[in-house]
Amino acid sequence: MIRVLIVDDHEVVRQGLRFVLSHEEGIEVVGECADGAQALAAIPELRPDVMLLDMVMPGMDGLAVLRKLADGPAVIVLASFVEDERVIEAVRLGALSYLSKTTAVDRVVEAVRAAAEGGSVLEAGTAALLIDRVRHGRRRNxxxxxxxxxxxxxxxxxxxxxxxxxxxxxxxxxxxxxxxxxxxxxxxxxxxxxxxxxxxxxxxxxxxxxxxxxxxxxxxxxxx
CATH class of the missing domain: 1.10.10.10 (Winged helix-like DNA-binding domain superfamily/Winged helix DNA-binding domain)
Structure with a gap:
């Protein structure tokens, strides 16, 4: 059973993800958190295998959580938009996947299952950014x-x-x-x-x- 923690400041997003994942065989949503501080406090008790982490939240955002996360769950970052610097920084800090919130449901499920095995699922745009950075080391304005x-x-x-x-x-x-x-x-x-x-x-x-x-x-x- 893959234990999943959902971290997002929007209740509707959390409810939607919970609904989708709870109907998937072998996946259990063990908790929800509305901000990064709550997530860090909940991880030792809930012991999730995978964390779906919102990138932009009031207080402690996704990158701040990743910076403080030690031996925690595998992380899938969710964002409303893809930004070069945030993508690179999130991956550098250990995120396995970086998906937009408009990603198809089956893709999110695929990412959860892959993360539980240490694998990554990246959207085409995100993958292209990473490849471009590795090849050219470019920084955007x-x-x-x-x-x-x-x-x-x-x-x-x-x-x-x-x-x-x-x-x-x-x-x-x-x-x-x-x-x-x-x-x-x-x-x-x-x-x-x-x-x-x-x-x-x-x-x-x-x-x-x-x-x-x-x-x-x-x-x-x-x-x-």
Whole structure:
């Protein structure tokens, strides 16, 4: 019996995976966790053979779990999108398979069975990225990971603007801006807005003198 632990912050995703895997012969879902910290705490008690691990979660994300995982279960990483750097880092940290959340059900089941035997199942796009990195050692421009709108938001962060100011400037809702900021931090491996602003400056989204002018304006007006 293959013991499986499902780790995802979306309950609907966990329920869907549980439903699918519970109807497969030889597979038992032994638990569900909503974040990485819960997963690390549950592993010693549940003793899963395979862990389906969401890549992007609040608090401790999938990569953070992989960094802390010692002699744990075989890991299958699930993501809403495939990003070069996250794929490479997840595989480097020991993940056996990297699948998108739109992967066909039978493919997920195949990956679980393969992982229990120490094998890997990779989608065509993921395999191509790995092969490209091995052959050429190429690193993409970090901005390639961001959508055009996220690049716009990042540029405004580099200018020191608040979410409210960005929302007004780009004609977006504040929650939408907040979502874009969170996505930028996750994709670029950043921890806060300050790092994002520096990252935007480093990527040439605004000129250094413009950033200094913005900083002086913020100081003179009391900041955002």
């Amino acid at each position: 970090p901005l390639d990971l961001l959508t055009p709108r996220e690049i716009q938001v990042l540029g405004e962060l580099a200018r020191g603007r608040s979410n409210a100011e960005i929302a007004q400037l780009l004609k977006l809702g504040r929650e939408t801006v907040k979502t874009h900021v969170s996505s930028i931090l996750g994709k670029a491996g950043l921890t806060d807005r300050t790092q994002a602003a520096i990252f935007g400056l480093q990527q040439g989204l605004i000129r250094l003198d413009e950033a200094l002018d913005q900083g002086m304006d913020g100081e003179s007006s009391g900041g955002a």
